Amino acid sequence: xxxVLDWLYRATGWLAGLFLLxxxxxxxxxxxxxxxxxxxxxxxxLVAWCMxxxxxxxxxxxxxxxxxxxxxxxxxxxxxRSRWVLEVVxxxxxxxxxxxxxxxxxxxxxxxxxxxxxxxxxxxxxxxxPQMGYAFGLVVFAIAFADELARVLSGLAPTYEKPAPKTxxxxxxxxxxxxx
Amino acid sequence: AQTKWDLPSAYPxxxxxxxxxxxxxxxxxxxxxxxxxxxxHSNASLFKAPEIKxxxxxxxxQAGEVLISLHENEDPLFGLDVVPFLATxxxxxxxxxxVSRPAIEKKLASQGLQLLYAVAWPPxxxxxxxxxxxxxxxxxxxxxxxxxxTSRIAEIAGAQPVTVQAADLAQALATGVVxxxxxxxxTGVDSKVWESMTHYYDTQAWLPKxxxxxxxxxxxxxxxxxxxxLLRAASTAEERGWKLSQETTRKNMEIMAQNxxxxxxxxxxxxxxxxxxGSRLTADWLQRAGASGHxxxxxxxxx
Amino acid sequence: xxxITIAGLILVVLLVLLGSGVWxxxxxxACGWVxxxxxxxxxxxxxxxxxxxxxxxxxxxxxxxxxxxxGEILFRTRLSEEMFRGLAPWLNWLPGRLIHVNVLACGxxxxxxxxxxxxxxxxxxxxxxxxxxxxxxxxxxxxSLAGAGTLGILIPPxxxxxxxxxxxxxxxxxxxxxxxxxxxxxxxxxxxxxxxWALLNPGKMPPREPAxxxxxxxxxxxxxxxxxxxxxxxxxxxxxxxxxxxxxxxxGVMGSLAIAAWSxxxxxxxxxxxxMGATRVTCMIMMILAGASFMSTAMAYTGIxxxxxxxxxxxxxxxxxxxxxxxxMYVLLGxxxxxxxxxxxxxAVVLPMVSAAGFDLVWFGIFLVLVVEMAEVSPPVGFNLFVxxxxxGKDSLTVARAALPFFFLLVAAVVIITVFPATVTWLPRxxxxx
Ligand code: NA
Ligand code: NA
Numbered sequence: 001x002x003x004v005l006d007w008l009y010r011a012t013g014w015l016a017g018l019f020l021l022x023x024x025x026x027x028x029x030x031x032x033x034x035x036x037x038x039x040x041x042x043x044x045x046l047v048a049w050c051m052x053x054x055x056x057x058x059x060x061x062x063x064x065x066x067x068x069x070x071x072x073x074x075x076x077x078x079x080x081r082s083r084w085v086l087e088v089v090x091x092x093x094x095x096x097x098x099x100x101x102x103x104x105x106x107x108x109x110x111x112x113x114x115x116x117x118x119x120x121x122x123x124x125x126x127x128x129x130p131q132m133g134y135a136f137g138l139v140v141f142a143i144a145f146a147d148e149l150a151r152v153l154s155g156l157a158p159t160y161e162k163p164a165p166k167t168x169x170x171x172x173x174x175x176x177x178x179x180x
Numbered sequence: 181a182q183t184k185w186d187l188p189s190a191y192p193x194x195x196x197x198x199x200x201x202x203x204x205x206x207x208x209x210x211x212x213x214x215x216x217x218x219x220x221h222s223n224a225s226l227f228k229a230p231e232i233k234x235x236x237x238x239x240x241x242q243a244g245e246v247l248i249s250l251h252e253n254e255d256p257l258f259g260l261d262v263v264p265f266l267a268t269x270x271x272x273x274x275x276x277x278x279v280s281r282p283a284i285e286k287k288l289a290s291q292g293l294q295l296l297y298a299v300a301w302p303p304x305x306x307x308x309x310x311x312x313x314x315x316x317x318x319x320x321x322x323x324x325x326x327x328x329x330t331s332r333i334a335e336i337a338g339a340q341p342v343t344v345q346a347a348d349l350a351q352a353l354a355t356g357v358v359x360x361x362x363x364x365x366x367t368g369v370d371s372k373v374w375e376s377m378t379h380y381y382d383t384q385a386w387l388p389k390x391x392x393x394x395x396x397x398x399x400x401x402x403x404x405x406x407x408x409x410l411l412r413a414a415s416t417a418e419e420r421g422w423k424l425s426q427e428t429t430r431k432n433m434e435i436m437a438q439n440x441x442x443x444x445x446x447x448x449x450x451x452x453x454x455x456x457x458g459s460r461l462t463a464d465w466l467q468r469a470g471a472s473g474h475x476x477x478x479x480x481x482x483x
Numbered sequence: 484x485x486x487i488t489i490a491g492l493i494l495v496v497l498l499v500l501l502g503s504g505v506w507x508x509x510x511x512x513a514c515g516w517v518x519x520x521x522x523x524x525x526x527x528x529x530x531x532x533x534x535x536x537x538x539x540x541x542x543x544x545x546x547x548x549x550x551x552x553x554g555e556i557l558f559r560t561r562l563s564e565e566m567f568r569g570l571a572p573w574l575n576w577l578p579g580r581l582i583h584v585n586v587l588a589c590g591x592x593x594x595x596x597x598x599x600x601x602x603x604x605x606x607x608x609x610x611x612x613x614x615x616x617x618x619x620x621x622x623x624x625x626x627s628l629a630g631a632g633t634l635g636i637l638i639p640p641x642x643x644x645x646x647x648x649x650x651x652x653x654x655x656x657x658x659x660x661x662x663x664x665x666x667x668x669x670x671x672x673x674x675x676x677x678x679x680w681a682l683l684n685p686g687k688m689p690p691r692e693p694a695x696x697x698x699x700x701x702x703x704x705x706x707x708x709x710x711x712x713x714x715x716x717x718x719x720x721x722x723x724x725x726x727x728x729x730x731x732x733x734x735g736v737m738g739s740l741a742i743a744a745w746s747x748x749x750x751x752x753x754x755x756x757x758x759m760g761a762t763r764v765t766c767m768i769m770m771i772l773a774g775a776s777f778m779s780t781a782m783a784y785t786g787i788x789x790x791x792x793x794x795x796x797x798x799x800x801x802x803x804x805x806x807x808x809x810x811x812m813y814v815l816l817g818x819x820x821x822x823x824x825x826x827x828x829x830x831a832v833v834l835p836m837v838s839a840a841g842f843d844l845v846w847f848g849i850f851l852v853l854v855v856e857m858a859e860v861s862p863p864v865g866f867n868l869f870v871x872x873x874x875x876g877k878d879s880l881t882v883a884r885a886a887l888p889f890f891f892l893l894v895a896a897v898v899i900i901t902v903f904p905a906t907v908t909w910l911p912r913x914x915x916x917x
Contacts, residue, residue, distance in 0.1 A: 017755070017762045020552065023545050027733035030343065031726045034322070034357065039341045041331065044542045052540040054548060054762060055769035062766040068506045069767060073819060073864060075504040090505045097512045101535075104528035108536060111238070117254070120230050122331050122343075124253035134536055164873070168608045171873045175604035176558055179551070179642060179764045180822045180859065180866050184523050186784065224652070225783045231537040240530045345542045348727035350915055351656050355724035375915070 005147055012140050013061025019053040019133070026050065042123035049130035056137030060144035066160035067177050087152050095145040102138035109135040182214065183402065185242035185394075188221045190229035195366075196424045197299060197390050198222045201245060204297075204392070204417035212409035216402065218243065237292055242398040248284075248298070248391040252328065256469040257287055260476065261300075261389050262329050263465045265458025267480075270426055273300050273387040279480045283472065284391075293393045296414040299421030301364045302429040303384035306446075307377040308360045315453030324349070324361035329386075329461060333362070336457050353377065364388070365432035374439040381446045382433070383454060392417075486790045489521045493787075497828075507824050508767075511774025518781030530784075531777050538776040539769060542729060544649055547768065549732035550597040550640045552761035556739040557595060559757060560748045563605040565706035566591055567613060572700040575692065579674070579681035582623055585610050586673045589631035590666065591707070593638040594714050595735070597645070599822070599859050600866040603632020607874050618689030622885045623680060625875055629867045629882065630673055630889025633856035636822070638666035640717075640735065643822055643855055646772065647848045650779075650830040656721075656728035657911040658848045664906050665849050668899060669856075672892040709745065713738040768823060775827030782831045792835040802840050806901050809833065810854060810894070817858025821866065825858060826851055846907045849900060857893045860886040 030043045040046070062068060070090070078086060111117075113128040148158050165171045187205070191198050198220070205218040227235045227244075233251060236244040252259025260280050261267070267276040277298060285295045306312060308321070318337040325331040325341035334341035339360065344352045352358045353376040362385055368377075392414070402410065437443045446454065466473050496517050500510035512531070519527035566588045574583045588606045596602050607628045614624045636643040639659035648655040681688055695703070713735070720726040720734040743749035782788050800808065816825050837847050859867045862883040871882050900907050 013759065013762065016766065017758045020548050020758055020762050020765065024549060024552070024733050024736055027545070027549070027726075027730045028737065031720070031730045031733065034340075034342055035725065037340050039325070039343060041325075041341075041343070043343045044345045047545045048540040048542045051542075051545045051548070052536070055539050055766055055773075058762045058766035059770060062763040062770075063506075065763055067763045067767050068508065068770065069821060069824075070504050070506045071501045071819065071864070072504060074502055086503055089503060090509075093500065093505050093513060094509045097509045097516070100516070100528060101512060101531060104532035105536075107528070108532040115237075117234070120250045120253060122325065122328060130540065131536065134539070168874055171870055172558060172601070172604040172608055173760075175600035175866070175870050176554055176598065176760065177764055177767075178598070178600045178821070178866050179768050180598060180600050180636075180855075186524070219786070221783055226780060227534060228537040231533050235530075235533055238529055238533075239525050240533060241524070344727060345729070347543045347654065348656075348729055350654060351721070351728045352724075354915065355722060357724045357727055 005143070008140060009060045009064050009144060012057045012137060015133075016054045016056075016058030016061070016137075019050045019057065022050045023047055023054065042119070042121040042125075045119055045121040045123060045125070049133075052130065053133030053137070056134045056141075059137055059141040063141065063144050063148075064159050066162045068160070069178070084152070087158065088149070091145060091149040091152060091158075095142065095149055098138065098145050099142045102135070102142040105131075105135040105138045183216045183406070185216065185218045185398065186221060186226065187218050187243040187245065187392075188224070188226035188232050188235065188241055189245040190224040190232065190247075191245075191390075192223050195222075195370075196428045197245065197301075197421070200299065200417055200421045200424055201392070203420065204413055207413035207416055208410055211413045212406045215406045216410060233293075236393060236395050239395055239397065241395075243296070243392065243394040245390055245392045247301075247388055249327070249388050255287055256465060256473060257283055257476075259328070259465065260469075260473075262327065262386050263458075264329050264333060264385050264461045265383075265454055266462055266465075266477075267387065268303070268384040270300065270303075270387065270422065273303075273389075274422065275483055276480050277389065279483065280476055283476060288393055289396065292396045294396045294399050296392045296394055296410070297418035297421065298389045298391045299418060300387040300389050300425050302366045302425060302432060303382070303387050304362050304364050305368075305383050305385070306360065306362050306379075306381040307368060307373055308379045308381070309377055310379065312360070312379065312381055312450060313447050314449040315457065317450075318360060321360040322356070322358050324352075324358045324363075330362060332461055332464065333457060336460060350376075365429060365436065369432045369435050372439075374436060374441045377441065379442045379444060380436055381444050381450065383446050383451070385454070385458075486785065486787050489518070489785060490787045490791070493518050507821075508770035508774040511771065511778045511828070515774065515777035515781040518778065518785055518787075522781070522784035524784050527781075530780060534776055534780045535773045538649075539773060541649070543655060544645070544769075544772075546640075546655060546729045546732040547642065547645045548761055548765040549736050550642060550645065551764045551768075552757060553640075553732070553735045553739045554596045554598055554601050555757035555760040555764075556736065556743050558601065558605060559753050560739075560743050560746050562595075562710055562742065562746075563588065563592060564609050566606070566710060567609045569704045569707035572695045572703050575694065577674075577678060579677035580688070580691075581614060581617065582619060582627055582677050582681070583674055585614075585624065585627040586631045586634075586670055586677070589628070589634045590638060590670050591710055591714075593634040593636075593666070595640075595710060595739070596635050597640040597642040599633045599635040599643075599856065600870055602635030603628060603859075603867045604870045604874070606632065607871060611871075611874055617692070620684070620687045621875070621877075622881075623677065623687075625871050625877070625882055626885035626887070626889050627673060627677060629860045629865075629871055629886035630892065631670075632867045632870070633859050633893070634666055634669065637662050637669060637849075637852050637856060639663070640732065641852065642768070643826060643852050644848060646768070646823060647826055647830070647851055649772070650775070650827060651834055651844050651848065653844045653848065654728070654915075657845045657915060659728075660911040660914055661845050661849050661907045662852065663910055665853070665896060665900055668906060669853075669893065669896050672895060673889065676888060676892055709742045713742060771823055771827060775831075778828075779831035788832045788835045791832055792839050795836050796839050800840075802842065803901060805837070805840050806842075806850065806897075809837075809850075810897055813851075813854035814857055814861065817854060817865075818861050819864050820858065821864065822855035822858055825855055843904070843908055845911055846900070846904055849907045850897065853893055853897050853900070857890055860890050860893075
């Protein structure tokens with residue numbers, strides 16, 4: 001079970017990375033293509049869908065790696081039991097919110113399939129196809145929250161906790177990961 | 181009891197569609213004796229343009245305004261008003277709307293929507309950086325393609341179709357990523373197109389329409405008097421909207437000319453070439469729309 | 484319940500959630516849900532799924548992961564080290580000498596990186612030990628790095644600007660262009676302060692180093708070439724019409740890959756590590772944007788932003804007073820929040836207000852970036868402070884005190900752009916005269 005879950009987070013994370021590469025390639029092809037009289041029909045739509053896929057498929061992996069930001073002002077000053085309680089509360093709020101979000105993302109995708117909703121650009125792609133990454137990514141994200149909650153409840157440390165950086169390289173890497 | 185509705189729209193407050201919509205909301209309040217209040221959320225502040233129809237369909241809001249041709253992939257009927265060179269003036273566009281209105285209402289009803297009113301945008305003209313005296317002159321230009329119709333025009337005319345998002349358009353025009361495109365004079369004025377373009381050809385290629393509709397279930401919940409007041413306000417708004425649109429067109433032409441653009445009528449050769457492209461595109465559309473489409477076009481042409 | 488009570492309630496819920504360590508994105512989602520309960524929207528779940536899909540599947544946003552990836556690639560090269568070596572020989576004549584390297588290197592690195600903390604950390608990694616070794620005062624060195632690091636988000640490209648442009652629905656390229664002159668102003672203020680400080684404290688300056696022959700100076704400066712070529716490439720593709728404003732981010736990635744390959748730091752392993760690093764940062768930011776877009780929608784349904792805008796309007800504040808009041812609010816927020824959250828949390832409410840007061844939204848974007856910069860160097864939560872704290876081994880108070888003069892220089896920059904708005908709007912208007 002543990003191995004299956006870890007594989008799931010890693011695999012969706014890699015998929016997200018591949019969609020990021022796809023954004024890059026599509027943009028380069030669109031840009032260079034214009035110089036050589038080649039148009040990518042609905043290239044803008046394709047990029048937009050890759051963007052959504054990257055954003056949502058990578059969530060669980062990002063969360064597990066400890067790169068989802070939270071305000072740690074109070075948190076860092078706590079230890080032991082009270083810290084554990086706060087951790088459980090945060091994870092429960094997270095599980096409920098993300099679970100709710102995932103449920104409706106699945107619903108949205110299912111509706112697009114039911115109504116046979118088509119993309120509005122040059123390529124009439126059925127919308128449920130690009131929305132799959134959205135729905136699936138959020139479901140895996142919700143699973144990751146449940147997974148972490150179970151860990152913390154059973155007394156283990158959450159996986160997203162990171163030790164403080166030691167070398168200058170680590171500081172630089174963390175700084176880049178902060179996104180700010 | 182008082183009912184409150186939300187109505188999302190994607191256009192900025194200064195746009196004539198939005199102004200008409202605000203007046204409509206005020207009329208509804210007055211004509212229903214305050215029983216129905218509509219809050220207009222303009223400028224895509226609630227939902228973005230592509231999501232509005234779905235939001236009304238699924239009851240997330242009770243009413244909405246959309247450019248109906250955005251949904252042409254769903255049903256060719258929604259793309260009838262953007263078939264190039266089919267209806268090329270306000271009179272023709274109105275006629276086409278009257279002919280197709282029952283079919284559009286039926287289609288919308290099947291999706292749980294009820295049409296309130298529709299207003300045309302100013303006609304589409306060609307913007308360019310050089311003289312376009314015939315369709316030949318479009319060959320090799322970088323032509324912005326943003327839907328099925330504009331892609332096909334590029335294909336037939338031998339122009340290079342270029343995909344550029346609205347957000348990137350100003351910069352794309354300034355740096356020559358795009359050097360010809362077809363759009364409404366309203367868009368041209370809003371984006372101060374004279375900074376990068378020199379010629380405007382008033383081809384009146386088509387007049388896309390914004391449609392204002394309401395969720396059928398929400399409509400059915402109103403009492404008879406309120407329904408009547410709402411529909412009365414809608415027909416007033418439709419009449420006012422078409423007038424506003426024509427005024428806007430006239431003003432836009434003046435503004436473009438004042439800013440040094442050459443505002444031109446298409447030469448006979450260009451008009452002729454465009455008409456030929458138009459008949460091919462109408463044939464394309466008929467192929468997609470099938471028998472009911474033939475009926476509509478025949479009814480329109482015989483009127 | 485009246486709107487003020489609802490607004491207050493949402494604010495309290497948000498503060499409690501964020502304070503108790505709930506992930507920012509999750510807190511925003513939850514608050515959006517609370518807000519939706521006070522509207523006549525039938526189903527908040529459907530609204531949630533629809534708006535976030537509409538906001539995330541976006542062409543314009545796609546520039547964000549690419550700019551982040553660009554930074555990830557460059558961090559794995561020796562760019563910052565080369566920059567130090569290239570700049571140092573030319574600054575010996577200025578009062579303050581090599582301390583100016585901090586400002587200049589951050590300015591140059593800021594024009595290829597979109598992040599403030601990354602700029603600060605990358606330059607500090609090289610500059611801090613070098614300056615210490617040569618006997619420069621550590622407080623000024625730390626303070627100038629904290630302050631100049633924030634140039635990463637003021638000089639384009641900038642993650643904050645992309646986020647703002649998407650939230651405010653203004654042109655990314657115009658906000659980028661607007662950042663150049665304020666960036667130069669801030670650099671000027673920093674360098675001016677360093678020079679004045681050095682003149683007033685001659686005892687704290689190390690002895691002068693022997694001058695380097697001119698030819699050798701030139702040879703050392705050759706290290707700056709790759710970075711300059713990269714900046715040039717991005718702008719050339721844009722100006723020549725090869726790329727749209729969004730696509731030039733892809734060219735930036737292309738150039739960064741070329742630099743990495745040329746400096747032999749590009750392997751399959753480092754390539755994939757940079758992709759995954761960028762993916763994680765993108766996901767983190769996108770989830771916050773998703774939460775924020777749901778909260779904005781909930782706010783729009785309630786009508787709070789408009790009510791608040793007309794409430795502020797009723798005071799008839801002069802534009803200058805309004806901006807100063809907003810600055811105080813943002814400085815307070817900035818003590819505890821990071822920049823992304825500050826922008827996405829407030830735009831729904833503040834933008835209607837400033838538009839009503841007649842401010843240009845591109846101008847306001849630069850104002851916001853400047854207050855976010857202040858937040859990066861203000862304790863207790865300031866990312867540049869964290870970076871320098873770990874790198875120098877000093878305690879947080881010392882670093883914060885070192886950064887304080889530079890915090891006030893940013894306040895001065897806000898006053899300058901408010902009094903002379905043309906410093907911001909001149910360049911975008913020159914390129915897009917509208
Ligand atoms: Na930057
Ligand atoms: Na701070």
